[in-house]
Amino acid sequence: xxxxxxxxxxxxxxxxxxxxxxxxxxxxxxxxxxxxxxxxxxxxxxxxxxxxxxxxxxxxxxxxxxxxxxxxxxxxxxxxxxxxxxxxxxxxxxxxxxxxxxxxxxxxxxxxxxxxxxxxxxxxxxxxxxxxxxxxxxxxxxxxxxxxxxxxxxxxxxxxxxxxxxxxxxxxxxxxxxxxxxxxxxxxxxxxxxxxxxxxxxxxxxxxxxxxxxxxxxxxxxxxxxxxxxxxxxxxxxxxxxxxxxxxxxxxxxxxxxxxx
Amino acid sequence: xxxxxxxxxxxxxxxxxxxxxxxxxxxxxxxxxxxxxxxxxxxxxxxxxxxxxxxxxxxxxxxxxxxxxxxxxxxxxxxxxxxxxxxxxxxxxxxxxxxxxxxxxxxxxxxxxxxxxxxxxxxxxxxxxxxxxxxxxxxxxxxxxxxxxxxxxxxxxxxxxxxxxxxxxxxxxxxxxxxxxxxxxxxxxxxxxxxxxxxxxxxxxxxxxxxxxxxxxxxxxxxxxxxxxxxxxxxxxxxxxxxxxxxxxxxxxxxxxxxxxxxxxxxxxxxxxxxxxxxxx
Numbered sequence: 001x002x003x004x005x006x007x008x009x010x011x012x013x014x015x016x017x018x019x020x021x022x023x024x025x026x027x028x029x030x031x032x033x034x035x036x037x038x039x040x041x042x043x044x045x046x047x048x049x050x051x052x053x054x055x056x057x058x059x060x061x062x063x064x065x066x067x068x069x070x071x072x073x074x075x076x077x078x079x080x081x082x083x084x085x086x087x088x089x090x091x092x093x094x095x096x097x098x099x100x101x102x103x104x105x106x107x108x109x110x111x112x113x114x115x116x117x118x119x120x121x122x123x124x125x126x127x128x129x130x131x132x133x134x135x136x137x138x139x140x141x142x143x144x145x146x147x148x149x150x151x152x153x154x155x156x157x158x159x160x161x162x163x164x165x166x167x168x169x170x171x172x173x174x175x176x177x178x179x180x181x182x183x184x185x186x187x188x189x190x191x192x193x194x195x196x197x198x199x200x201x202x203x204x205x206x207x208x209x210x211x212x213x214x215x216x217x218x219x220x221x222x223x224x225x226x227x228x229x230x231x232x233x234x235x236x237x238x239x240x241x242x243x244x245x246x247x248x249x250x251x252x253x254x255x256x257x258x259x260x261x
Numbered sequence: 262x263x264x265x266x267x268x269x270x271x272x273x274x275x276x277x278x279x280x281x282x283x284x285x286x287x288x289x290x291x292x293x294x295x296x297x298x299x300x301x302x303x304x305x306x307x308x309x310x311x312x313x314x315x316x317x318x319x320x321x322x323x324x325x326x327x328x329x330x331x332x333x334x335x336x337x338x339x340x341x342x343x344x345x346x347x348x349x350x351x352x353x354x355x356x357x358x359x360x361x362x363x364x365x366x367x368x369x370x371x372x373x374x375x376x377x378x379x380x381x382x383x384x385x386x387x388x389x390x391x392x393x394x395x396x397x398x399x400x401x402x403x404x405x406x407x408x409x410x411x412x413x414x415x416x417x418x419x420x421x422x423x424x425x426x427x428x429x430x431x432x433x434x435x436x437x438x439x440x441x442x443x444x445x446x447x448x449x450x451x452x453x454x455x456x457x458x459x460x461x462x463x464x465x466x467x468x469x470x471x472x473x474x475x476x477x478x479x480x481x482x483x484x485x486x487x488x489x490x491x492x493x494x495x496x497x498x499x500x501x502x503x504x505x506x507x508x509x510x511x512x513x514x515x516x517x518x519x520x521x522x523x524x525x526x527x528x529x530x531x532x533x534x535x536x537x538x539x540x541x542x
Contacts, residue, residue, distance in 0.1 A: 002379070003331055003375070003377070003379050006375065006410070007331050007363045008364065011363055011364070011368065014368060027411055028408050028409070028410060029408075030409065030446075038407075040407040041408075044370055045368055048370065081366050081368075082366060082367050084367060085335060086297045088301060124304050124305060125305065125307070126302055126303060154303075197304070197305045
């Protein structure tokens with residue numbers, strides 16, 4: 001058998017989990033031991049990928065329970081065999097896989113927690129940037145403030161989650177029983193970021209979520225005020241926006257500021 | 262082929278030990294990193310690496326080059342590897358005589374190859390291309406295996422020696438892998454040690470394994486066993502001074518236990534050196 005065919009057959013056995021009747025067995029030596037030897041690779045593949053997922057999604061595992069999480073792992077590995085050279089990225093698509101899967105799309109809270117855990121992992125090794133101190137604003141004339149636009153740390157991620165996501169994540173992370181799913185029909189807006197080596201997350205009010213989203217898109221301070229007033233049917237005062245800005249600086253989210261023409 | 266000077270006694274760098282290494286300036290001569298763990302945009306992994314690099318020589322050890330795969334070489338990966346190499350200036354760069362996937366997949370395992378002329382030609386050509394791209398010699402490691410292939414045309418030791426000669430590459434001899442393979446395939450582990458070209462071996466790996474269902478599994482989660490220590494001593498007598506290190510990837514003990522294993526390496530080497538001096542005088 002040519003090397004390419006042999007590798008294809010070997011990989012097929014690992015992916016299928018088949019060791020007793022795998023076609024590759026015919027190309028292996030030591031007939032009395034070859035199925036057992038092949039099973040080392042077959043088992044190691046699933047164990048290793050399962051460990052990657054368990055490491056990146058401990059709260060999802062706690063919420064689902066070990067048995068159901070093992071089923072999720074099995075489904076994900078079958079649907080999304082790893083392509084990246086770096087194992088770090090293997091688990092990236094788990095939240096999306098759950099959303100798109102008929103069997104898992106109903107686990108709304110778990111999907112939201114998976115999205116949060118994914119964002120935390122991504123923030124952990126996102127590109128570096130030096131946070132800016134709020135004193136940087138002193139370089140601008142107050143009359144220029146409506147034209148100020150901000151650059152944010154590359155780790156910043158914003159998303160909308162199911163109600164109760166943060167409580168479920170906190171409980172699962174602490175090894176406690178998760179609270180019952182929230183009955184309120186309200187979503188949670190969540191920000192995730194890194195400051196120095198530490199990753200952080202917090203819940204945002206709807207107006208801060210809107211403002212931060214727009215600021216990240218490069219809109220100026222004045223434009224955000226106008227947009228917020230338009231979208232929310234009530235004015236988002238410059239004072240409230242200024243409060244957000246102080247918080248963003250204090251949290252280490254802001255890494256650049258400039259006055260737009 | 263210029264063989265780098267020995268670095269002494271090293272450890273595989275694992276983040277769990279970072280704080281203690283920095284705080285105590287751990288008595289380790291050098292560290293080996295898993296290259297892929299640092300092919301990330303930034304954050305704590307890169308910060309830790311830069312901090313360790315400030316105090317210790319570093320060697321880069323990859324697990325995804327997939328040297329023996331029949332897929333095309335991944336030049337995006339090689340570019341990332343080269344960028345990391347240029348940044349941290351490792352003493353050398355290594356990966357495995359193995360493949361990790363085909364058809365665009367990477368199974369994150371070091372999969373075995375048949376020791377045939379076809380595989381040898383294939384691997385030699387790819388090592389040469391990698392070396393041309395990285396503009397430095399590649400260090401290639403023997404792997405553990407749990408199956409062997411029918412119709413093999415040479416033993417592993419002959420394959421490794423011929424590969425190194427034709428590709429003009431360097432070798433990383435994993436003593437534990439030699440032991441594991443020999444146990445699983447019923448051959449003498451010393452055959453590989455005896456056959457490797459000593460002038461090309463720049464590094465030794467030592468690690469622990471487990472025995473499960475009559476088979477040795479290379480788990481890196483146990484202390485080094487006595488049989489592997491004996492093989493280490495045999496290797497030392499055959500190869501002389503070579504940079505040596507311990508890999509530990511799970512079931513992490515206190516750092517002091519790994520340092521004690523390094524001390525045992527030093528003691529074995531010192532005893533052999535003393536014998537050599539005695540025999541000369």
